[in-house]
Amino acid sequence: MPKTIMTVDDSASIRQMVSFTLKKEGYETIEAVDGADALSKLNGRTIHMIITDLNMPNLDGIGLIKGARSNPSLKFIPIVMLTTESQESKKLEGRQAGATGWIIKPFKPEQLVAVVKKVLG
Amino acid sequence: MTETGTEANTYREIYKEEANEQLLELETALLELEETPDDVELIGRAFRAMHTIKGSGAMFGFDDIAGFTHEIETVYDKVREGNIPVTKELINLTLKAKDRIKSMLDETPPGEAPVGLTSAEIVAAFKKLASGEEVFTSPATTPSPERASSSYTAGENITYRIRFKPSPDIFLTGTNPLLLLDEIRSLGECRIAAQVDDIPPLTDMNPEYCYVYWDIVLTTGQGINAIKDVFIFIEDLCEVTIHIIDSEDGFTVEEDYKKIGEILVEKGDIKKEDLQKVLTEKKYLGEILVNSGLVAPDKVESALVEQEHIRKVRDKSKAKEETQSSVKVPAERLDMLVNLVGELVTLQSRLTQTASLFNKAELSALAEEVERLTGELRDNALNMRMLPIGTTFGRFKRLVRDLSGELGKEIEMTTEGAETEIDKTVIEKLNDPLVHLIRNCIDHGIELPDIRESANKPRMGIIHLSAVHSGGNVIVRIQDDGKGLDKEAILAKAIEKGLITHNAELNEKEIFGFIFHPGFSTAKEVTSVSGRGVGMDVVRKAIDALRGSIDITSVRGKGTTVTVTLPLTLAIVEGLLFAIGKEHFVIPLSIVEECVELTREDVRKAHGKNVAYIRGEMVPYIRLRKEFNIPGQEPPIEQIVVTGRNGERIGFVVDNVIGEHQTVIKNLGKFYRNVEGISGATILGDGTVALLVDVPKIAKNVELAEAIFG
Secondary structure, three states: OOOOEEOOOOOHHHHHHHHHHHHHOOOOOEEOOOOOHHHHHHOOOOOEEEEEEEOOOOOOHHHHHHHHHHHHHHHHEEEEEEEEHHHHHHHHHHHHHHOOEEEEEEEHHHHHHHHHHHOOO | OHHHHHHHHHHHHHHHHHHHHHHHHHHHHHHHHOOOOHHHHHHHHHHHHHHHHHHHHHHOOOOHHHHHHHHHHHHHHHHHOOOOOOOOHHHHHHHHHHHHHHHOOOOOOOOOOOOOOOHHHHHHHHHHHHHHHHHHHHHOOOOOOOOHOOOOOOOOOEEEEEEEEOHHHHHHHOHHHHHHHHHOOOOOEEEEEEEEEOOHHHHHHOOOOOOOEEEEEEEEEOOOOOOOHHHHHOOOEEEEEEEEEEEHHHHHOOOOOOOOOHHHHHHHHOOOOHHHHHHEEEEEEEHHHHHHHOHHHHHHHHHHHHHHHHHHHHHHHOOOOOOOOOOOOHHHHHHHHHHHHHHHHHHHHHHHHHHHOOOOOOHHHHHHHHHHHHHHHHHHHHHOEEEEOOOHHHHHHHHHHHHHHHHHOOOEEEEOOOOOEHHHHHHHHHHHHHHHHHHHHHHHOOOOOHHOOOOOOOOEEEEEEEEEEEEEEEEEEEEEEEOOOOOOHHHHHHHHOOOOOOOOOHHHHHHHHHOOOOOOOOOOOOOOOOOOOOOHHHHHHHHHHHOOOEEEEEEEEEEEEEEEEEOOOOOEEEEEEEEEOOOEEEEEHEEEEEEEEHHHHHHHHHHOOEEEEOOOOOEEEEEEHHHOOOOOOOOOOOEEEEEOOOOOOEEEEEEEEEEEEEEEEOOHHHHHHHOOEEEEEOOOOOOOEEEEEEEHHHHHHHHHHHHHOO
């Protein structure tokens, strides 16, 4: 069965690029526009991995990571955050919240796939 | 010659074969690198190719190649690290080096001056490139304490000891340590020992924590950064230590020193037997350590694993650098297999035919089963000889690059369908004709940049080489956007040569057909590339020999397209089977256009001329019955098998057409080999022999006869 990956970003183009790339690799994808949307969609579905932006309205990436980690069924799910070089402090914050890894923007599709394979197997 | 001598020779042959492949790979990578100089992947490919050439070269006694390649590899190592930029100069130099390696491989006799630069000159040029750059960067880099950095570069196998101790709460970051171990495994030869001494008693255990850690021994050529990359996401959450414990350079030195026992024996201070006795009494170090309680047994176990790993890696690197996933088989063996499969196909069709006579269900079922299996076996056997045509395309890129430079032209070569597969024999025989056709494009087709510009064309000319499957054929197209063929010049030349009269009315195809005549060239002067009038006829002969056809279309000022149609394989051909009297014959189906009836009425209307009117078009025909001197009376309604080759249509008159036949081609025996008009034979289902008609030969013979006798 294909694994399902949720991509969370307020930018539709990034969501599309991530979804498209992952679908091509045979994964299923679910999109969410921000942390709050993501948390609401996470319930009642089997999701194997989350790829999230950090800066988002409503609930940001850090909040999403914390929220996910406090949910028993999502405690150990791989979460990869999308960051920019300038957000070193954010990256650290994300790590402390329980992020599995990160991808630095801008990134190429191959890099995304490599990271997904790394944390998802 | 001794047996070991021949064996060594065989290895050298295999190495040469491998090195040639690697050189091709190197060249392809370089040419692509020229287009995308920042592509790290390509630099890696070039590096790997050189590394293989060097590594195996030293093993089979090609020390000159190994030494030379090592120098270039050293420079490319710096290129890979980004210390030397990829420039046109670098690529030019590397291509020259590639040629040099090639000529070393071909063992140019020492007396003959090697073409191009000598090894020393090339190495000097590389060193200049490298050193010029080193001076530039040296202030920035601090020399590392271990002299290692240059010798322990990626590419050479190095063995590392890694301890990976994740923090207990690693699972809470969504990290699966086992995936990381898998990733480490994918880097190279690897032994992993799990360490369990930190696991607490069950009562104290938190099930969400990770208490295990791992000792890993890894041998990889990918360098320490590749290992660090594996742990990149968790470097702050876990303890990862990496040590180099063995490298390929290191071990020869290590084994140089003697053990104390050996020295004592040599000096005569102790007898060898006594030493042996003492040694056998001695306990293993691990045992002593465990007994004394200094080290836990599993730690010793882990150390032993490491020791064993190193020993294994060393043994392996002595034997063979890398294992391959494919098997190399001499071509003759494959030919033999295909021959046998051919026999089997023949036998199978006899079985099918016999089974149909008996009308027994069991027998027919068996025959059908055999038919299915033979079909699969045949396809598989033929597939084994298939190679992607792209292997030759790479060579052409180089040709275009070199020749266009020589002639002051700007030409880019684009390719398409490099993955199209075709029989190995066909590829080999196709090389020379294609080289010739591409040379023609470069020399005659594409104009000089200035002329192109004044004709409102881009300065850069394009030669497009494409290959595509079409039924049982492969169609190779060579397309240029040059000046096109000059119809008038060709006509004038044909008249001058006496090939036609002034008032002959010819269509475009027939006119272009003249350039396939021997000694036909409209080039005003002979250049180093072409114009000597040898060539197109040779090209055509070569294509004919492959049972293919060649076709030219051209638009003045726009360009020329040469289309070569080739059969997928030479061993089995789809043929059209027909009979004359009691004899059976086969013509390759690929050149058959249609079959039409020829009645006595038609013959009478033609007034003694061997010409048929098919849908208003005149088609000359040849009576095979007459050609092969077959006795007997032709039936009232005969058949014409119309063939089309190189734009000419010729009919062959036969008694009756039987139908399609899978022809397994057999060569004729020595006695019949020189019979004109027959190029092979095949065995039919009932065991009778059918002869394969050599269409080009017969057509030519008849043409000649008509020219002489009118």
